[in-house]
Every structure is written in C-alpha cells, then in structure tokens.
Amino acid sequence: MWLFVTRRLAVLLLTLLVVSVFAFLIPYLSDGDPALLVLRSRVADFQVDQAAVEALRHQLGLDRSLLAQYLGWLNAALHGDFGYSYTSRAPVIDQIGRSLLVSITLAMSALGIAIVIAVPLGTAAATRPGGPIDTAATFITQTLVAIPEYWMAPMGILVFALYLGWLPSAGWDGMSSLVLPAMVLALRPLAYFTRVTRAAMIDVLQAPYITAARSRGLGMTQTVLRHGVRNGAIPVVTLFALWLAGLLGGSVVVEVIFAIPGMGRLIYEAVINKDIPVLQASFVAIVALSVLINTLADILYAVLNPMVRMAHAHA
Amino acid sequence: MITRVGCVASFLYTLGLAGAAFAQGGGKFVIAENFPPRAGFALETDDANVLSKAGCLEMLTRIDFDGKLKPSLATSWTQTAPDTWDFTLRKGVSFQDGQALTAANAAAALNAVLKVTAPARAFSPKLIKSVEAINDDTVRVTTPVASVLTPLRLAAANTGILSPAAYKDGKIDPVGTCTGPFVITRVNGQQGMSLKRNDKYWGGAVKLAEVEIKFIPDANVRATQVRTGEAHVGAAVPASTLATLKSTAGLKIESIATPRTSTLLINTKKAPLDNPKVRQALQMALDLQGIAASVYEGSVQPAVGPFAPAEPWAPKGAKPAAYDPKKAQALLAEAGIKPGSLTLDLFAYVEKIEFKDLAAILQDQFNAIGVKANIRVAEYKALEPDILAGKYDLALLSRSHMIDVADPAGYLQSDYGCGGGYNLSHYCNAKFDEKLAKVAGEADPAKRYAVYAELAQDLQNDAVNIFVIHEAGNDAYSAKVRNYKIHPLYQYTLTPELALE
Numbered sequence: 024m025w026l027f028v029t030r031r032l033a034v035l036l037l038t039l040l041v042v043s044v045f046a047f048l049i050p051y052l053s054d055g056d057p058a059l060l061v062l063r064s065r066v067a068d069f070q071v072d073q074a075a076v077e078a079l080r081h082q083l084g085l086d087r088s089l090l091a092q093y094l095g096w097l098n099a100a101l102h103g104d105f106g107y108s109y110t111s112r113a114p115v116i117d118q119i120g121r122s123l124l125v126s127i128t129l130a131m132s133a134l135g136i137a138i139v140i141a142v143p144l145g146t147a148a149a150t151r152p153g154g155p156i157d158t159a160a161t162f163i164t165q166t167l168v169a170i171p172e173y174w175m176a177p178m179g180i181l182v183f184a185l186y187l188g189w190l191p192s193a194g195w196d197g198m199s200s201l202v203l204p205a206m207v208l209a210l211r212p213l214a215y216f217t218r219v220t221r222a223a224m225i226d227v228l229q230a231p232y233i234t235a236a237r238s239r240g241l242g243m244t245q246t247v248l249r250h251g252v253r254n255g256a257i258p259v260v261t262l263f264a265l266w267l268a269g270l271l272g273g274s275v276v277v278e279v280i281f282a283i284p285g286m287g288r289l290i291y292e293a294v295i296n297k298d299i300p301v302l303q304a305s306f307v308a309i310v311a312l313s314v315l316i317n318t319l320a321d322i323l324y325a326v327l328n329p330m331v332r333m334a335h336a337h338a
Numbered sequence: 339m340i341t342r343v344g345c346v347a348s349f350l351y352t353l354g355l356a357g358a359a360f361a362q363g364g365g366k367f368v369i370a371e372n373f374p375p376r377a378g379f380a381l382e383t384d385d386a387n388v389l390s391k392a393g394c395l396e397m398l399t400r401i402d403f404d405g406k407l408k409p410s411l412a413t414s415w416t417q418t419a420p421d422t423w424d425f426t427l428r429k430g431v432s433f434q435d436g437q438a439l440t441a442a443n444a445a446a447a448l449n450a451v452l453k454v455t456a457p458a459r460a461f462s463p464k465l466i467k468s469v470e471a472i473n474d475d476t477v478r479v480t481t482p483v484a485s486v487l488t489p490l491r492l493a494a495a496n497t498g499i500l501s502p503a504a505y506k507d508g509k510i511d512p513v514g515t516c517t518g519p520f521v522i523t524r525v526n527g528q529q530g531m532s533l534k535r536n537d538k539y540w541g542g543a544v545k546l547a548e549v550e551i552k553f554i555p556d557a558n559v560r561a562t563q564v565r566t567g568e569a570h571v572g573a574a575v576p577a578s579t580l581a582t583l584k585s586t587a588g589l590k591i592e593s594i595a596t597p598r599t600s601t602l603l604i605n606t607k608k609a610p611l612d613n614p615k616v617r618q619a620l621q622m623a624l625d626l627q628g629i630a631a632s633v634y635e636g637s638v639q640p641a642v643g644p645f646a647p648a649e650p651w652a653p654k655g656a657k658p659a660a661y662d663p664k665k666a667q668a669l670l671a672e673a674g675i676k677p678g679s680l681t682l683d684l685f686a687y688v689e690k691i692e693f694k695d696l697a698a699i700l701q702d703q704f705n706a707i708g709v710k711a712n713i714r715v716a717e718y719k720a721l722e723p724d725i726l727a728g729k730y731d732l733a734l735l736s737r738s739h740m741i742d743v744a745d746p747a748g749y750l751q752s753d754y755g756c757g758g759g760y761n762l763s764h765y766c767n768a769k770f771d772e773k774l775a776k777v778a779g780e781a782d783p784a785k786r787y788a789v790y791a792e793l794a795q796d797l798q799n800d801a802v803n804i805f806v807i808h809e810a811g812n813d814a815y816s817a818k819v820r821n822y823k824i825h826p827l828y829q830y831t832l833t834p835e836l837a838l839e
Contacts, residue, residue, distance in 0.1 A: 192566050
C-alpha cells in the first residue's frame with residue numbers, strides 16, 4: 024500500500040513540475056508583450072512610451088535569459104509568490120486564495136447536494152430495475168443532463184429570487200447566496216451520480232455474495248446497507264473527484280450569472296484582461312488541486328477496493 | 339428505508355442551506371453598481387471614479403449635478419498668469435484619519451498622481467507642468483501652455499485628494515483616508531464595499547448611516563437585484579428592462595441624458611472606407627429613428643452628431659443623418675462599389691447589452707443597400723487590440739465626450755486629433771487639429787463652444803463615424819429612497835442628502 028502511495032505521490036510531483044513549465048511559458052505563448060500589457064491595463068488610451076515599456080521590461084526581469092527567468096519564477100512560486108495582478112495590482116496569491124475558497128465551498132456544496140440525493144435515488148432505482156422509481160429516476164436524470172446551466176440559472180433566479188423572494192438573486196454574501204448557485208451546479212453531477220450509482224448497484228446486487236446473503240434470510244434493505252453500498256460507492260468516489268476537480272475552475276457560467284467571485288470568474292476575467300500572473304497562478308492551482316484530488320481518490324479507491332491494492336503490490 | 343433516509347437527509351441539507359436565506363437584510367442602504375475597482379484604487383485609473391461615486395474621494399473642484407463647476411476642497415481659484423492657477427483651500431477640513439487638509443498635503447497628493455508610469459488622461463505631465471504649495475492654504479498649478487481648462491481638470495476624480503497615510507509603498511489605501519461624506523470600512527475585492535457615515539464631514543450632516551455597495555457587472559442582474567429588493571438602487575439598468583421595472587410596484591426610474599453617444603466607428607484608413615462617399619452611404623443606410631424606437635424602446639434620441647442637441651456645444655438645429663437607402667446605393671455606385679461586392683467586419687461588445695441587437699439591425703440595414711456585414715461579438719477587452727491596431731472595419735462603441743473633463747476639447751483631441759490617444763477611427767485632418775488648437779486658450783466659453791459645434795458638424799458631414807443614438811442613463815431605485823439623482827458625469831452617487839425612508 025505504501026509503495027502504491029509513494030508511486031502516486033512521485034507522479035504528482037513530476038506532473039507539477041511539467042505544469043510549472045507550461046505556466047511559466049504562458050506569457051510567451053500569448054500574443055502580447057507583458058510589459059506592454061501592464062501599461063495598457065493601467066489607462067485605456069495610454070499612448071505607449073517605448074522607454075516606459077523598456078523600463079518595465081527590466082523591472083519585471085523580462086530581459087534575462089529564459090532559464091534564469093524560469094528558475095526565478097519557480098523559486099518565487101514555491102514560496103507562494105506569483106507576483107502582482109496586472110489589473111488589480113494585488114498579490115496574486117491573495118486573489119487565488121480568496122477565489123479558491125469560494126469555488127471549493129461552491130463545488131463541495133453542489134456535490135454534497137448531488138451525492139445526498141443521487142446515492143439513495145440510484146440505489147433505490149437499482150433495487151427494482153424497470154420499476155416506478157427506476158423509471159422516474161431515468162426520466163429525471165436524462166432531463167437534468169439535457170438542461171444547460173445558462174438556462175437553469177436564470178430560471179432559478181426567476182422562481183426563487185424574483186417570484187418567491189426566498190433567495191438572493193446574485194452575489195456572495197453568506198450561506199443564503201450559496202443555495203441557488205449550488206443547486207444549479209448540482210443538477211448535472213446529480214444526474215451522473217444517480218446513473219453511476221444505479222449501474223454499480225445493479226452489478227453489486229447480482230454478485231454471488233449478495234445472493235448468499237439473501238439466501239441466509241437477510242432482508243433486501245439490510246443486504247444493500249451491509250454489503251452493497253460500500254462496493255457500489257467505489258465508482259462514485261472516482262466520479263466525485265473528477266467532478267470536484269472540474270468544478271473548481273469550470274463553473275464559469277454559474278459564477279458569472281450569480282456574480283460569484285470564484286476561480287471560474289477569476290480565470291474568465293484574467294483571460295479577457297490578459298492578466299498573465301493571475302492566469303499562471305490559476306493554472307498551477309487548478310492543475311495541482313486536480314492532480315491532488317485524483318491522487319487522493321486513487322488512494323481512497325485502493326482502500327475501498329482491496330483488488331486495486333493487491334494489483335499494485337504485485338506490479 | 340434507504341430512499342427515505344436519503345430523501346430526509348437531502349431535504350435537511352437543502353433546508354439548512356435555504357434557511358440561511360432568511361437571515362439576510364439589516365437596514366443598510368444597498369446599491370448595485372456596475373464598475374468594480376480593478377486597479378487597487380490607483381487614482382490615475384478609473385478606480386478614482388469608484389471612490390468618488392462612493393462618497394469618499396473629493397477633489398479641489400467639482401462638477402455639480404447641474405453640470406456646473408463648483409467649489410469643493412478649494413473654495414476659490416484664480417488665473418494668476420495664462421499658464422498658472424492658484425487654488426485656495428477650504429479651511430477646517432480634515433481627512434477621515436484626523437489629519438488636517440493643508441496645501442502641502444494636497445500638492446503631494448496631486449504630484450503622486452503625476453509621477454506614476456501611466457498617468458491619467460485628465461491630469462498628466464503633458465498637461466500639467468507643476469503643482470506646488472505656495473503657502474498654508476494655496477496650491478499653485480502651472481501648465482506647459484496657457485489653459486483655461488485647469489479648474490475643470492481639477493474636478494476629475496483622478497485628482498482626488500487623500501491623506502498622506504493613503505500613499506504607502508506605491509499603493510493607495512482609501513480606507514479612512516478620504517475627506518468625503520462616507521468612510522470606507524471594508525473593501526471586499528471586486529465584490530463589494532461597506533461604508534459608514536462620516537460624522538465629521540465638512541459639508542454638514544450625512545443622512546445615511548450605513549451603505550453597502552455591490553459591484554455587479556451584469557446589467558440584467560442589477561435590474562433583478564432592485565426588483566427583488568436586494569438593492570435599493572440598481573445603477574445603469576438596460577433599456578430592455580425599463581418597461582418591467584416601471585410596472586413593478588415600489589420602484590422608480592431616474593433617467594438622464596448622458597454625454598455619451600453610441601457610435602459606429604469606421605476605420606477611415608482602410609479602403610474603401612477611406613472614401614467619404616462610402617462612409618456617407620453607410621450613414622444613409624441606417625434608420626436611426628427606427629433604431630431608437632425599437633432597440634432602445636423609445637428611451638433615447640437618434641444622434642445628431644457626437645453631441646446631443648441640448649448640450650451647449652452641439653450645432654444649432656442639428657438633425658439626425660438622413661435615412662435614404664436609394665441615395666446610399668447611388669453613393670456606393672459613384673464610389674465604384676457594386677451591390678454585394680463589399681463585405682465588412684462589424685465588432686460589437688457584450689458589456690453594452692443593446693449592442694448585440696443593434697449589430698443585427700445594422701447588418702440588416704447595410705444588407706439592404708448591398709453591403710454585407712459579418713458580426714463579431716466579444717468582450718471589449720478582446721476586441722480592443724484589433725481596434726487599436728486598425729484591424730477592423732466597423733465597431734460599435736459607447737463613448738463619453740466629457741470623459742474626465744467637463745469640456746469636450748479633450749474628447750475631440752483624443753478621438754479625432756491626428757495624434758489622439760484614443761483615435762480608434764484613425765482619422766487625421768490637419769484643419770480639424772488647427773481649429774481645435776486655436777481654441778485651447780480661449781477663456782470665453784461661448785467662443786470655444788462655437789468651434790466645438792463647427793467641428794462636430796464637420797465630423798457628421800464627413801461621416802467620419804456614424805453617430806447612432808445619444809444615450810440615456812437609467813437607474814432604478816426603491817420608492818423608499820429619497821433625494822436620489824444621477825450625476826451627469828457619473829461622478830457622485832452617495833451624497834450627504836441621500837436618505838432611506
């Protein structure tokens with residue numbers, strides 16, 4: 024098991040190193056001179072003064088060799104220093120920290136809602152395939168997958184904020200402002216989790232040890248609780264990790280519609296403003312978290328499924 | 339059993355989240371604003387406007403709600419030489435941190451904004467030679483050439499005066515360092531800002547005790563916020579929401595004719611758009627009356643040029659460009675352009691909500707005279723590099739002609755002067771520049787305005803750009819709000835008089 028964990032962590036570190044190279048190269052892959060972008064970001068109709076550009080290039084260290092720039096950047100990044108945002112002029116690490124916290128809160132809430140509804144629903148559907156619960160679950164999940172967030176979000180605002188007045192329409196101010204966006208964001212994973220739980224549970228419930236348990240006179244509910252849920256949850260763990268990683272930087276539509284200052288909106292605005300330091304740090308943060316979450320999911324998967332541990336132990 | 343447990347758990351979880359929804363509120367005055375601070379409150383940037391709108395930042399002079407220049411931190415000003423103005427400071431004014439306002443403090447604040455790498459449009463070393471304190475309560479401002487606009491320049495938000503404590507390590511900290519009626523207590527990134535009343539305000543009693551500003555860039559969301567009661571004021575709501583907002587009980591609309599014109603920029607350097615006949619043909623292809631009535635639901639007037647008819651520098655009796663598709667086709671034929679042979683790229687940005695619809699209508703009306711238009715819609719920042727580099731044909735732009743200074747000289751120079759810093763249409767006409775240069779030192783406003791009117795008419799006749807509509811500013815607000823007004827330059831929102839019933 025430890026060998027498995029060590030290997031996964033080594034892959035994680037190697038991935039992060041590769042990611043750091045790509046992040047460092049972002050300004051060189053974009054079509055603008057970073058010094059020029061900094062000056063342009065300050066005043067809309069600023070007429071570019073070449074001397075000011077050169078002075079800023081020197082100040083930003085852009086006149087050094089590429090390797091020296093990379094090592095300097097990496098060293099600073101390892102100390103949590105990703106520089107200052109071109110637009111806000113605030114330390115990038117502060118912005119990323121704030122936005123990441125918001126996105127993690129939003130994503131975890133959405134996935135929490137999804138799991139809490141999907142696992143029981145998928146399990147119930149699996150206990151009687153083709154039955155009324157299964158049919159209803161299939162209909163609901165297929166509908167949810169088909170409805171895009173950019174439609175669901177305004178509809179949510181219309182119903183819960185405008186007509187019912189129960190929830191705020193936008194902003195990020197306490198728990199109340201979390202409800203609507205989390206619900207909207209939960210709908211798709213809810214559909215997928217339900218489908219995956221159902222499929223996994225159908226497989227599990229046909230396993231010989233379930234039949235054996237049933238033949239010993241154990242009721243259906245107890246069989247499912249004692250023997251089914253642990254094994255049926257394995258694919259959901261993987262799916263949860265994938266969705267969490269995806270939602271951290273990928274909930275742009277919901278964050279923009281609900282005016283939520285999360286990672287999705289931060290990256291969206293950084294792209295528009297060509298805010299290179301923010302893009303670099305966001306890229307590193309999102310990929311690092313994604314890799315970390317997937318590594319943890321793999322380890323958890325191995326804990327839940329002894330077959331995986333054994334396969335790695337013998338590899 | 340499992341489904342019951344699941345259902346109950348999910349219900350409780352959701353209920354737990356939703357329960358918090360009812361904990362909101364608290365009696366604060368809440369305003370949904372459109373522009374968040376983006377540059378760490380650097381005063382040379384548009385963040386200065388955020389601070390002045392918030393009732394925090396004040397300047398030596400101010401443009402009042404009637405559009406006229408009034409005293410602010412300076413009580414009077416005198417032109418002691420053609421290139422020199424002396425400003426006498428108001429006595430007894432203190433910054434919110436308790437420091438006294440002195441000429442030395444004011445001069446230091448103004449010099450700080452002059453020394454930055456990318457200075458402000460209204461107040462840069464190109465326009466201002468020096469700022470110095472000549473005694474305890476007099477600040478002297480000198481300009482490289484004679485300038486009658488200096489007191490107006492000192493009303494630009496970029497020239498706001500903060501306590502010396504605000505300037506640390508090249509950064510600006512406005513918390514507790516302003517002189518205005520409201521004190522910033524908390525800044526929450528680009529999300530919002532909290533303020534409280536300045537009980538020691540030099541201008542008298544301030545009515546509102548607490549204010550929360552939410553920065554919400556999406557205009558539709560701002561309109562929704564005021565409809566749901568989450569905000570008492572929704573700034574700059576879109577024209578398409580006006581009918582709904584007007585019919586909503588407990589809401590009012592405050593409208594104002596703004597010094598802002600929606601313009602179809604034409605790249606005058608690019609053939610065949612360098613031919614005035616082609617530009618005039620495009621101008622005549624557009625039914626401006628119809629556009630004002632349809633896209634803007636009658637809430638605006640068709641443009642008569644860069645300036646609206648009511649402005650003192652608008653040409654007398656000016657009318658919108660004639661809508662004459664047949665004559666437009668004839669002009670194209672004269673320019674040697676066959677129907678269907680000309681295809682133009684038309685840029686429109688999403689931040690101005692009406693532009694998507696407007697672009698579609700322009701495309702249709704150009705098509706009627708045999709000119710095809712390919713629409714490209716994106717964020718303004720994404721389009722701007724191509725526009726600045728001259729890699730475009732047509733582009734919609736919402737532009738204020740009193741940006742930074744309450745006189746259109748700066749706008750005419752930057753947008754239409756040969757060396758203009760924001761000359762997006764790449765227009766260059768030596769006669770235009772000469773006329774503008776001649777009035778730079780003209781102290782008599784009437785004479786200056788007459789030249790501006792002449793230049794505006796020239797731009798319109800030459801179809802340098804197509805001026806589409808004169809914009810109106812529409813703010814929605816709760817009927818419980820008292821004394822709410824829109825400032826003509828959007829410089830002040832939170833005022834001492836503003837109150838909540």
